[in-house]
Amino acid sequence: MQKINNYIATHKTRFINELIQLLKIPSISADTAFSKDVIETAKIVQESLKDAGCDNTEICETKGYPVVYGEKIIDPKLPTVLVYGHYDVQPPDPMELWTSPPFEPVIKKTDLHPEGAIFARGACDDKGQMYMHVKALEFMVKTDQLPCNVKFMIEGEEEVGSDSLGEFLEANKEKFSNDIILISDTGIMANDVPSITTGLRGLSYVEVEVTGPNRDLHSGIYGGAVPNPINVLNKMIASLHDDNNHITIPGFYDKVEEVSDEERAEMAKAPFHLEEYKKALDINDVQGEKGYSTSERYSIRPTLDVNGIWGGYTGEGAKTVIASKAYAKISMRLVPDQDPDEITELFTKHFEAIAPKSVKVKVTPHHGGLPYVTNMDSIGYKAAAKAYEITFGKTPVPERTGGSIPIVALFEQVLKSKTILMGFGLDSDAIHSPNEHFGVWNYLKGIETIPYFYKYFTEMNS
Amino acid sequence: MQKINNYIATHKTRFINELIQLLKIPSISADTAFSKDVIETAKIVQESLKDAGCDNTEICETKGYPVVYGEKIIDPKLPTVLVYGHYDVQPPDPMELWTSPPFEPVIKKTDLHPEGAIFARGACDDKGQMYMHVKALEFMVKTDQLPCNVKFMIEGEEEVGSDSLGEFLEANKEKFSNDIILISDTGIMANDVPSITTGLRGLSYVEVEVTGPNRDLHSGIYGGAVPNPINVLNKMIASLHDDNNHITIPGFYDKVEEVSDEERAEMAKAPFHLEEYKKALDINDVQGEKGYSTSERYSIRPTLDVNGIWGGYTGEGAKTVIASKAYAKISMRLVPDQDPDEITELFTKHFEAIAPKSVKVKVTPHHGGLPYVTNMDSIGYKAAAKAYEITFGKTPVPERTGGSIPIVALFEQVLKSKTILMGFGLDSDAIHSPNEHFGVWNYLKGIETIPYFYKYFTEMNS
Numbered sequence: 001m002q003k004i005n006n007y008i009a010t011h012k013t014r015f016i017n018e019l020i021q022l023l024k025i026p027s028i029s030a031d032t033a034f035s036k037d038v039i040e041t042a043k044i045v046q047e048s049l050k051d052a053g054c055d056n057t058e059i060c061e062t063k064g065y066p067v068v069y070g071e072k073i074i075d076p077k078l079p080t081v082l083v084y085g086h087y088d089v090q091p092p093d094p095m096e097l098w099t100s101p102p103f104e105p106v107i108k109k110t111d112l113h114p115e116g117a118i119f120a121r122g123a124c125d126d127k128g129q130m131y132m133h134v135k136a137l138e139f140m141v142k143t144d145q146l147p148c149n150v151k152f153m154i155e156g157e158e159e160v161g162s163d164s165l166g167e168f169l170e171a172n173k174e175k176f177s178n179d180i181i182l183i184s185d186t187g188i189m190a191n192d193v194p195s196i197t198t199g200l201r202g203l204s205y206v207e208v209e210v211t212g213p214n215r216d217l218h219s220g221i222y223g224g225a226v227p228n229p230i231n232v233l234n235k236m237i238a239s240l241h242d243d244n245n246h247i248t249i250p251g252f253y254d255k256v257e258e259v260s261d262e263e264r265a266e267m268a269k270a271p272f273h274l275e276e277y278k279k280a281l282d283i284n285d286v287q288g289e290k291g292y293s294t295s296e297r298y299s300i301r302p303t304l305d306v307n308g309i310w311g312g313y314t315g316e317g318a319k320t321v322i323a324s325k326a327y328a329k330i331s332m333r334l335v336p337d338q339d340p341d342e343i344t345e346l347f348t349k350h351f352e353a354i355a356p357k358s359v360k361v362k363v364t365p366h367h368g369g370l371p372y373v374t375n376m377d378s379i380g381y382k383a384a385a386k387a388y389e390i391t392f393g394k395t396p397v398p399e400r401t402g403g404s405i406p407i408v409a410l411f412e413q414v415l416k417s418k419t420i421l422m423g424f425g426l427d428s429d430a431i432h433s434p435n436e437h438f439g440v441w442n443y444l445k446g447i448e449t450i451p452y453f454y455k456y457f458t459e460m461n462s
Numbered sequence: 463m464q465k466i467n468n469y470i471a472t473h474k475t476r477f478i479n480e481l482i483q484l485l486k487i488p489s490i491s492a493d494t495a496f497s498k499d500v501i502e503t504a505k506i507v508q509e510s511l512k513d514a515g516c517d518n519t520e521i522c523e524t525k526g527y528p529v530v531y532g533e534k535i536i537d538p539k540l541p542t543v544l545v546y547g548h549y550d551v552q553p554p555d556p557m558e559l560w561t562s563p564p565f566e567p568v569i570k571k572t573d574l575h576p577e578g579a580i581f582a583r584g585a586c587d588d589k590g591q592m593y594m595h596v597k598a599l600e601f602m603v604k605t606d607q608l609p610c611n612v613k614f615m616i617e618g619e620e621e622v623g624s625d626s627l628g629e630f631l632e633a634n635k636e637k638f639s640n641d642i643i644l645i646s647d648t649g650i651m652a653n654d655v656p657s658i659t660t661g662l663r664g665l666s667y668v669e670v671e672v673t674g675p676n677r678d679l680h681s682g683i684y685g686g687a688v689p690n691p692i693n694v695l696n697k698m699i700a701s702l703h704d705d706n707n708h709i710t711i712p713g714f715y716d717k718v719e720e721v722s723d724e725e726r727a728e729m730a731k732a733p734f735h736l737e738e739y740k741k742a743l744d745i746n747d748v749q750g751e752k753g754y755s756t757s758e759r760y761s762i763r764p765t766l767d768v769n770g771i772w773g774g775y776t777g778e779g780a781k782t783v784i785a786s787k788a789y790a791k792i793s794m795r796l797v798p799d800q801d802p803d804e805i806t807e808l809f810t811k812h813f814e815a816i817a818p819k820s821v822k823v824k825v826t827p828h829h830g831g832l833p834y835v836t837n838m839d840s841i842g843y844k845a846a847a848k849a850y851e852i853t854f855g856k857t858p859v860p861e862r863t864g865g866s867i868p869i870v871a872l873f874e875q876v877l878k879s880k881t882i883l884m885g886f887g888l889d890s891d892a893i894h895s896p897n898e899h900f901g902v903w904n905y906l907k908g909i910e911t912i913p914y915f916y917k918y919f920t921e922m923n924s
Contacts, residue, residue, distance in 0.1 A: 031779065090783075091775070097677070159781075160779050201682060213743040213745055215892060215895050215896065216556070218864075218895070219767045219793055220665070220795055220865035220866050224864070225749075225756045225864075226743060226745060228768060230768040231699065231703070232749075233696075234696040234699040234700045235700040237696040238697040281675040281677075281688060285818070286687055286689075286820065287687075287818065287820040289686065294687045298684060305690050306693050306696065306773075307681060307775055307781060307782060308692075308774035309692050309773050309776070310776040311772075313553070313555070313770040314771075315553055316492060316493055317492035318793070318828040319621075319769060319894070320665070320866075321894050331685075331782055357747040358745055358747040358749040366780040402685055403680060404682050432680040432783050
């Protein structure tokens with residue numbers, strides 16, 4: 001790609017500052033208190049697409065937060081790449097664990113990012129990775145090297161399950177028609193070990209409420225005689241895993257695709273160092289389903305995790321109370337061919353079934369997503385692999401990862417097109433956690449790599 | 463007792479208004495944000511003791527909140543009654559469940575309180591019941607009917623375990639020397655079923671912290687492979703009870719005094735209606751230790767209850783996170799002859815022992831209290847029983863209750879004197895809960911009954 005490195009060298013400071021401006025806005029889609037900021041972010045993204053060279057941009061209303069659209073059609077006969085990303089971010093809490101405010105981006109050096117990383121909520125997931133595509137387009141347009149058509153779909157509800165997108169897509173199939181979908185919302189194994197995500201787990205997410213007595217009670221006067229909803233909830237949740245960490249919900253594993261020994265052997269070749277993994281998380285031991293390796297546990301196997309729990313007195317000091325209610329947020333990661341709606345139903349039935357007569361339980365589904373697997377023989381995958389080879393000097397490793405991007409399965413259903421996941425973040429970038437960051441090197445490497453995908457994908461299609 | 467009913471009839475409005483003023487101050491000892499209010503309350507209590515006729519009052523400093531002292535010594539040769547109470551209150555949360563603000567007292571009628579009840583935090587526990595003694599003294603002094611000496615000890619740390627009181631008592635044994643201690647911080651079975659509490663459970667209260675990974679993690683990328691501290695905490699807490707709701711901590715029951723079948727049969731005669739009990743709490747079933755009745759479960763048996771639990775994302779919407787830490791507040795109600803320090807140690811050892819290698823656990827003791835049983839053959843008990851007989855027209859039922867008043871055991875150790883628990887509240891008064899209240903009838907009935915105790919106790923002593 002002519003002049004890509006010069007172009008990045010010339011504009012790198014501006015590229016970084018533009019991203020920093022975007023990161024300053026708290027576009028937290030999970031919390032309605034921030035809805036103004038989410039909307040404002042959408043407008044800024046639209047502007048950036050115009051500036052980068054889109055001929056036509058639009059803020060498309062949905063039932064929820066809007067989708068930002070942009071396109072540059074140079075020739076209808078040429079293939080069209082649809083870039084998907086999201087401008088919303090996760091809530092930043094627990095705030096007290098951030099070393100710098102989540103929406104006041106700063107660049108700090110880390111062991112893995114000697115050239116510095118941008119610390120801010122959304123730096124990696126997904127504002128930073130989404131913006132690489134905007135800047136890659138800028139380069140291709142300004143230097144007359146855009147080889148095909150491009151469309152952008154940047155949404156604002158990914159962190160809350162893209163609830164409005166299905167209906168929106170159905171109503172706009174033509175507008176978003178494409179030959180391949182490109183998403184950067186995943187990672188690479190290391191800066192010297194490029195990888196491409198070929199599998200994603202699905203998701204079922206529920207909130208449960210257990211009600212005991214109709215009011216909080218004095219634990220001395222009632223303790224031992226009445227159902228304590230917190231103790232009951234603990235028993236119920238504990239019973240969802242057996243001693244081998246298998247999930248006990250009847251039918252939960254029925255549709256799980258058993259990965260062949262050959263494929264498991266192939267995956268086992270990917271570099272993974274258990275001791276480093278444990279050291280990085282400061283844990284003395286890993287924990288997971290018996291019979292599977294750590295990398296299998298977070299990739300080809302389904303899970304059940306409590307993401308939040310609360311009930312009773314959680315303030316300072318001691319209060320001898322028996323709470324009336326206890327709550328938990330529980331998510332299940334799914335693998336092919338599990339269906340999120342089916343799993344949510346199985347969970348609900350089971351959870352209600354195991355509740356003792358002494359309490360009332362309520363299960364509220366939050367959102368779900370289908371699992372997804374990419375075909376490595378596809379032109380899309382090959383073009384991406386070749387792009388990484390050029391810019392990293394190494395063939396990327398195919399990797400199945402645990403994260404969910406529900407939209408990927410939705411695209412296949414509605415738009416009938418495949419998705420390539422070209423991520424540039426690292427597991428250690430702390431997405432969804434305090435001190436999320438994105439390496440400056442990774443940010444620029446993404447901008448450098450993406451145009452090659454356009455080049456090879458167009459060539460392989462002709 | 464001459465003119466007691468006339469006196470109450472004449473002054474009842476003032477008695478109620480004075481209590482309402484006291485209830486307006488949020489003297490929450492568990493939350494340092496309210497320390498000024500706690501101190502202010504102490505001063506108001508001191509003033510009220512002066513006004514009631516104490517010759518000498520004092521605000522005694524302790525390592526924590528002060529103790530309010532007051533005395534009326536009419537003749538050193540006469541017996542001395544020490545009145546104990548507390549001016550601090552429980553935190554009011556969950557605020558949203560209060561039908562009127564916790565520190566804006568209002569009088570509302572209820573089914574059980576047709577003459578109205580004062581709704582406010584502390585109305586019953588213990589400002590209302592403590593203030594009955596102040597007004598009873600006022601009556602006896604103003605009408606020249608105080609038959610013996612009286613001392614008051616009103617403390618400000620009862621709701622957080624009276625931590626400073628032990629040391630304070632040791633240093634002031636002489637000042638608080640007495641022949642009998644009188645406390646109104648318990649209840650009666652019903653307004654037409656007077657009862658005297660003869661047994662109190664002790665308390666061991668701990669806070670636990672379970673740490674998994676060193677930071678919050680994305681549940682998709684790590685889920686299934688790393689220890690989730692919330693799931694682990696749930697398993698650990700669930701394991702603390704077996705299927706019969708026996709507590710599994712080794713040695714927990716070693717010192718539990720087995721109550722004789724005779725005594726159990728005697729207790730079983732006390733009126734108790736399971737269906738009404740369940741209906742009042744809106745539960746379909748009670749829950750507790752196998753082999754014991756509901757009233758035994760909350761009186762003669764020890765318990766383990768989670769009073770609060772928290773961890774992970776508890777805000778609006780969904781966040782797919784694996785928390786780094788999970789927390790719980792756990793209290794154990796103890797019976798003779800369990801020792802709180804021993805039980806806390808047994809809990810700590812066991813909790814650390816059952817923690818999987820993959821997590822770190824920390825146990826922090828909050829406070830404890832020894833269990834207590836009163837001798838029904840004592841002069842104190844007989845004087846109290848006679849007082850109830852006069853004002854209620856019925857012999858009071860001896861009752862063992864679940865609540866803890868750690869100070870009672872401490873008094874016996876340090877001051878070598880016995881305590882009589884003359885309570886006038888009802889279980890339904892929602893102490894420690896939203897909408898705590900205290901019946902106006904009960905408040906006035908207490909003021910009416912207390913002077914008779916002084917009368918009979920003095921007579922029986924002479």
